[in-house]
Amino acid sequence: MSIESSFETPYSEVIPTPPTPEIEIEGAFQSFVPLEFIEDPFGYFEKFGQNIKSGQKIYDADGVVKEDPTATKDLPLWRNSDGEVLQTVGKRVNTTKSQVGKSNDPFYEYTIMEIAKEFDLPAPRPVAKVKLDNEHLILMKKVEGVRWTESGMKPIHESNLTETDKKNMLAQAEEMMAQLQKSYEEIGLVRTWKLKDMIFDVDIPSKTVLNVIPTDWERTKIDNKKLAEARSRKG
DSSP states (O other), rough: TTTTGOOOOOOOOOOOOOOOOOEEEGGGTTTOOHHHHHHOHHHHHHHHHHOSOOOOEEEOSOOEEETTTTSSOOOOOOOOSOOOEOOOOEEOTTSSHHHHHHOOOOHHHHHHHHHHHHTTTTTEEEEHHHHHHTEEEEEEEESSSSESTHHHHHHTTSSSSOOOHHHHHHHHHHHHHHHHHHHHHHTTOOOOOOOGEEEEEETTTTTTTEEEEEEOTTTOOOOOOOHHHHHHHOO
């Protein structure tokens, strides 16, 4: 027996390489995204994101998450080398929910926002999408305005607006929302329109709603025939 064979081969531990996130960033926003996000997007989302909604997770009868207030967060302000700023909102995708699950497309909502941008309709502007194993994250530009949440409505509740003023502003918002519904359905995007899914650009001193911007696209259906016709008309 040789000397070499009398010794066991030393054990060498193989440390698996962690998976690399797949990130697609829209060209206009590439200079804003910090390295810390690129290296660990989900860790960044959990560490620095601030929940937009309050409350606890809600499950359906099968134990599947139905509502998750921790899934959508305001992210920190980002700056590029020119000193320009970008405020984003991140959303961890529930791939089983509504049209997202039915389409089998984790970036279904991102596609809706891209279509809205294509037709110059008001909507959050898509910034980036991320895939890591079975997790998915979408980022969009934050829309400034009043959100239909407990904290978001504070500027309205704490103002000197009367109940009549608030009802009048609500009527303005509903009329704008009805017009938006018509515009969206003309290009084949069909959804249930509720004020709680809108962000409001308001001028409190003049008691005026300037604009409403829809959010939350997971229940939006795409009529591909109408969409193709709208694109044809658009040229």
